[in-house]
Amino acid sequence: xxxxxxxxxxxxxxxxxxASAQGxxxxxxxxxxxxxxxxxxxxxxxxxxxxxxFNSTFAPLEISSVYLTNDKNQxxxxxxxxxxxxxxxxxxxxxxFWADGEPNKGTFHTSFVLTPGQDNWIGIxxxxxxxxxxxxxxxxxxxxxxxxxxxxxxxxxxEVRDGGDKYITPxxxxxxxxxxxxxxxxAQQDKDGFAMTIMAMCIVFTAxxxxxxxxxxxxxxxxxxxxxxxxxxxxMTPRELTREEHPEHDSGEExxxxxxxxxxxxxxxxxxxxxxxxxxxxxxxxxWSSKIYxxxxxPHR
Amino acid sequence: xxxxxxxQQNLQQxxxxxxxxxxxxxxxxxxxxxxxxxxxAIKKDFEPMLLxxxxxxxxxxxxxxxxxxxxxxxxxxxxxVLNILYNGVSAGWYPPLIFLGIGAMTDFSALIANPKLMLIxxxxxxxxxxxxxxxxxxxxxxxxxxxxxxIGGADGPTAIFLSSKLAPNLMGAIAVSAYSYMALVPVIQxxxxxxxxxxxxxxxxxxxxRAVSQNEKIIFPIVGxxxxxxxxxxxxxxxxxxxxxNLLRECGVTTRLAxxxxxxxxxxxxxxxxxxxxxxxxxxxxLTKETIGIFALGxxxxxxxxxxxxxxxxxxxxxxxKAKKINPLIGNAGVSAVPMSARISNNLGLEYDPSNYLxxxxxxxxxxxxxxxxVAAGVLLGFLA
Numbered sequence: 001x002x003x004x005x006x007x008x009x010x011x012x013x014x015x016x017x018x019a020s021a022q023g024x025x026x027x028x029x030x031x032x033x034x035x036x037x038x039x040x041x042x043x044x045x046x047x048x049x050x051x052x053x054f055n056s057t058f059a060p061l062e063i064s065s066v067y068l069t070n071d072k073n074q075x076x077x078x079x080x081x082x083x084x085x086x087x088x089x090x091x092x093x094x095x096x097f098w099a100d101g102e103p104n105k106g107t108f109h110t111s112f113v114l115t116p117g118q119d120n121w122i123g124i125x126x127x128x129x130x131x132x133x134x135x136x137x138x139x140x141x142x143x144x145x146x147x148x149x150x151x152x153x154x155x156x157x158x159e160v161r162d163g164g165d166k167y168i169t170p171x172x173x174x175x176x177x178x179x180x181x182x183x184x185x186x187a188q189q190d191k192d193g194f195a196m197t198i199m200a201m202c203i204v205f206t207a208x209x210x211x212x213x214x215x216x217x218x219x220x221x222x223x224x225x226x227x228x229x230x231x232x233x234x235x236m237t238p239r240e241l242t243r244e245e246h247p248e249h250d251s252g253e254e255x256x257x258x259x260x261x262x263x264x265x266x267x268x269x270x271x272x273x274x275x276x277x278x279x280x281x282x283x284x285x286x287x288w289s290s291k292i293y294x295x296x297x298x299p300h301r
Numbered sequence: 302x303x304x305x306x307x308x309q310q311n312l313q314q315x316x317x318x319x320x321x322x323x324x325x326x327x328x329x330x331x332x333x334x335x336x337x338x339x340x341x342a343i344k345k346d347f348e349p350m351l352l353x354x355x356x357x358x359x360x361x362x363x364x365x366x367x368x369x370x371x372x373x374x375x376x377x378x379x380x381x382v383l384n385i386l387y388n389g390v391s392a393g394w395y396p397p398l399i400f401l402g403i404g405a406m407t408d409f410s411a412l413i414a415n416p417k418l419m420l421i422x423x424x425x426x427x428x429x430x431x432x433x434x435x436x437x438x439x440x441x442x443x444x445x446x447x448x449x450x451x452i453g454g455a456d457g458p459t460a461i462f463l464s465s466k467l468a469p470n471l472m473g474a475i476a477v478s479a480y481s482y483m484a485l486v487p488v489i490q491x492x493x494x495x496x497x498x499x500x501x502x503x504x505x506x507x508x509x510x511r512a513v514s515q516n517e518k519i520i521f522p523i524v525g526x527x528x529x530x531x532x533x534x535x536x537x538x539x540x541x542x543x544x545x546x547n548l549l550r551e552c553g554v555t556t557r558l559a560x561x562x563x564x565x566x567x568x569x570x571x572x573x574x575x576x577x578x579x580x581x582x583x584x585x586x587x588l589t590k591e592t593i594g595i596f597a598l599g600x601x602x603x604x605x606x607x608x609x610x611x612x613x614x615x616x617x618x619x620x621x622x623k624a625k626k627i628n629p630l631i632g633n634a635g636v637s638a639v640p641m642s643a644r645i646s647n648n649l650g651l652e653y654d655p656s657n658y659l660x661x662x663x664x665x666x667x668x669x670x671x672x673x674x675x676v677a678a679g680v681l682l683g684f685l686a
Contacts, residue, residue, distance in 0.1 A: 183685055186443040193434035193446065200430055200680045201423075207532040207676045208423040208669060214524055215416040215517075222517055 024066055024126055026057035029136045030094060031149035031161075031174060035116040039145050039163075040170045042098045043106070049099040049114040051122060052170055055089035056154030062088045066133070067125040068097060070112045075125040075132075078103065078111040092153070094171050114138070149174050318372075323365035327584035335359030335579065341484065348484035348641070351457065354572055355480055358579020376580045387577045390472070393465040395574040396458030397542040402567030403458075403639065403671065404522070404546025405559045411665040413517050414510035417617075418627075418662070422669025424613030425635025426677045428453030428606020432598050439594055444468055447681040449595050452479045453602025454674030455486070455636035459539060461578065463678045466686050473581040474592040478599035480578070486641045489600075490607050490633045494649055497611045498629045502618075503653045505628040507662045515553070522547040529676055535686070536679025543675065603636070610635030610666065627662075634663040637670035 031052040033039060042048055051068070055061040064087040069077035080087055084107040089095050098105075101113040114120045123135040136158065138148045146168075147161045153174050161168050167176075190196055231241055302310075316322050338356030342349040361383070362376055376383040389395035412418060429450045436446035448468035451460045452475060460479040464472040482489065526544035530537050549559040611632035618626050630650050634642040646663035 180444065180685075183442060183444045186685065190443070191437065193430070193437045193443075196443075196447075196684065197427075197430035197434060200677060200684070201427060203532065203680050204426050204673055204676050205420070205423045207529050208419040208673060210532070211525055211528050211672075212416040212419045214528060215413055215521070218517060218520060218524070219413070219416070222514055226514070 024061060024063060024124075024133055026055060026061060026154075027063060027066065027089075027124055027133050028054045028056050028150070028154040029122055029124060029134050030054035030153060031147050031169065032114070032120075032122060032136065032138050033145070033147045033168070033170075034114045034120055034138055034142050035144035037144050039168060042100070042109075046100070050170060051097045051099055051110070051114075052094050052149075053089070053097065053124070054094050054150075054154045055091060058091045060088050060090055063095070065127040067127075067129055068110055068112075069123050069125065070099075070114065070120060072121060072123065075123065076129045081107050094153075094173075096170050116142075116144070151175070318367050318370060320365040323367055325365065325584065327588045328363050328365045330588060331359055331363040331582060331584045334582075335363065338481075338579075347487075348480070350571060351480050351575055352484055354575025355477065355579040358576040359477075359582050360579075361576070362580030362583050376577065376583065377586075383577065383580055386573055387581060389570070389573060390461055390476075390577050390581065391465055391469065393462045393538070395570050396462035397538040398570045399458040399567060399574065400539050400675070401542040401546040401562050402570070404543040404548075405550045405563035406567070407547060407550075407639065407668055407671075408664075409521050409547060409668055410513040410518065411510055411661050412668050413513045413521050415662070415665055418631075418665030419669040419672070420617070421610055421613055421627075421632055421635040421666035422637075422671075422673040423635075425606045425610035425632070425666070425670055426454065426673045427609040428455075428602045428604075428636065429674070429677050429681075431605035431609075432602030435601060436594075436598050439598070441594075444685045445471060447685050448472075448475055449598050450602060451475070451674070451678055451681065452482065452595075452599035453606045453636075454670075454677060455479070455483055455603065455606065455638040455642070456671060456674045457483060458574070459637075459674050459678045461574070462539060463681060466682055470586075471591065471595060473578065473583075473587055474589075474595045475599075476578040477582055477587075478596050480575075481596075482599055482603045483638045483641065486603075486636075486638050487645055489603055490642060490645050491649055493604060493607045494611055494630055494633050494645075497608060497615070500653065502615070502629050503650065504657065505626050506654070506657055507626075507628055507659070508624070510661055510665075515551070518551040519548070522551065525672070529672060533676050533679035533683065535682040536675050539675040539678065540672065543671065606636045607633045607642075628657070628659055631659055631663040631666055634665075634667040635670045635673070637667065637674045639667050639671060640664065642670075643667040 029051060032050070034049050036047040036049055039047065040050070042050075053063070064080050064082045064084065066080045067076050067078060068080065069075055071077055086095070087107060096108065098109045099112060099114045100109050101111060102109050103111040114122075118140045120138040120140075121135065122138065124133040125131060126133055136148070142148055142160065143162070145163065148158055149161050149166075149169070150156045151159055151174065159166065167174075169176075186196065227238075227241065230236075231238060234241070236244070320328075335356045335358075338352045338359065341347045342352035342356060366372060366374060368375060368378075372378075373381040374383070375381060376387050378384055389398075430453075431450075432453045433446050433450035436449050437443065441449060444467040448460075448464040448471055451463045454460065457476065457480045461472065461476045464475040468475070522544035525547075526541055529540050529544075533540075546559070546562050549555045549562055611629050613635070614627050614629040614632035618629070621627065628646075628650060631643075631646045634646050636642055643660055643663035647658060647660035650657045650659035
């Protein structure tokens with residue numbers, strides 16, 4: 001019964017872990033345009049408001065059945081339809097929804113619109129309609145053809161982008177990265193590699209030193225536990241056990257010397273009156289007749 | 302078109318597809334390298350399990366063919382059989398599987414019995430960072446320098462894993478260099494060990510290691526994984542699999558899994574890894590000035606790693622009581638070429654004292670070297686990826 005209960009608990013914990021791992025918590029609202037007069041057009045050639053979502057995880061994210069809404073009281077306003085392969089967002093990629101209030105135009109057209117001149121709250125709810133994944137409040141004073149976007153994709157603070165120095169980037173990264181900043185930093189700051197060597201060697205030494213100390217402690221605790229168990233089971237005092245563990249003459253050399261002396265004293269030689277003849281037998285070797293290659297190993301029981 | 306013209310045209314097309322038509326002198330150089338590796342493996346018995354697949358892979362990868370004909374046979378042509386097999390290298394999932402096998406094969410008792418030997422494994426990683434500094438001096442970018450420097454860890458799977466992440470364009474040369482020097486460990490290490498040790502030091506006899514309980518053996522992979530991965534999460538693929546394999550071996554209830562991981566699985570992955578790494582050395586990609594630099598840096602990294610291991614033991618001995626001195630001949634084993642470098646320690650020890658068996662003592666730093674190089678790879682990945 002206990003075993004079954006334990007199995008059930010383990011299974012429940014595993015299910016909960018998997019369910020949590022599959023959650024869409026990595027989905028982010030990334031960039032929003034409320035008034036679109038001359039910016040990007042939808043697949044019908046129209047200028048409409050748009051909302052860019054970003055998969056901030058490093059795995060594909062299936063967003064069908066997630067809810068998009070602009071009304072806190074109606075979290076299930078627009079469910080992302082099932083059965084569209086395009087609702088799977090690749091790792092660290094984007095998808096744009098057109099907020100045109102015409103969901104019959106396709107998967108990526110929401111049932112609500114964004115209203116210029118007033119604050120627009122946008123939220124994403126998970127499939128249960130209660131878990132809020134992400135939300136943003138777009139300020140009322142957002143000018144036409146400008147966007148409200150995160151400074152860094154999926155994270156960072158929000159800023160207004162006017163398309164000048166700050167690019168408007170529907171379906172694209174808010175930050176365009178053309179080099180590896182870490183590598184650049186090391187190339188600039190650590191030209192001779194000295195800092196890397198010091199840091200990395202410290203980390204390697206720390207990791208192995210911690211492991212070393214940990215096992216020194218474990219072996220001491222283990223020895224103490226073993227000893228106390230032995231004392232309990234043998235009914236001895238600690239001193240008696242110490243005497244038994246370390247007898248006065250316990251070195252291998254001494255025991256070997258005593259054995260040799262006894263051997264010599266008792267003249268314990270084997271009978272050696274048999275004649276031993278060694279004949280060299282030469283036989284041509286061939287792998288075709290070798291037992292190594294022809295016999296199969298019997299299976300172990 | 303007459304019949305003879307038709308024949309001539311088709312035969313001409315066929316000729317243009319053959320290796321003879323497309324061959325360049327670089328192909329023949331690489332074929333010679335492949336044959337040399339196979340010769341080393343078969344005749345000289347230098348790491349045959351690695352050099353035969355790599356050597357034959359080099360032959361496979363350097364058969365000249367018309368790359369514009371869309372034959373889908375080359376390792377770099379998407380969809381080709383070789384390209385599919387190469388995914389394990391390029392995406393970096395062969396090395397963790399090899400580490401699973403290494404974990405399932407390795408007895409960590411020597412290390413558990415004498416945990417201070419772990420520090421020798423850490424010291425030998427200086428080879429990696431010494432080579433990193435020199436690579437930067439030679440003009441390599443930091444990420445490329447990191448990928449090249451990992452050769453000093455003397456750990457083929459780690460080298461492949463890291464280079465696939467940091468410098469995929471150099472991976473072929475790095476992998477071949479790492480495996481070549483691992484095969485040449487018996488040639489490279491003994492002179493260094495002799496150079497840095499005195500005769501008196503070579504004769505140091507170490508106390509036999511204590512017996513390690515089953516519980517300690519089970520705790521080791523769990524605690525080892527948690528501690529090392531908490532310090533360097535980027536080492537999870539390698540360290541996680543290494544310790545997982547070891548737990549399969551030591552827990553006593555997954556014997557079948559441990560056997561599969563240490564035998565069949567490791568053999569399969571070794572074959573695929575060796576062959577595809579060899580095949581990835583296509584002459585056009587491989588025969589460059591950078592490759593020569595990588596081989597030179599790899600050689601230097603090996604020397605620094607072996608030297609730093611030996612010198613660290615000498616330094617360590619200054620702080621140890623006389624009865625607990627460590628024989629510096631096991632310092633070379635801090636590089637993770639398991640178990641070749643430990644065998645070299647043992648052989649050299651026996652050369653100076655036929656009763657001084659150092660193998661079990663050397664296995665400690667040797668397996669610590671595996672952990673150390675995986676941690677070092679994680680550090681480089683964390684800093685530069």
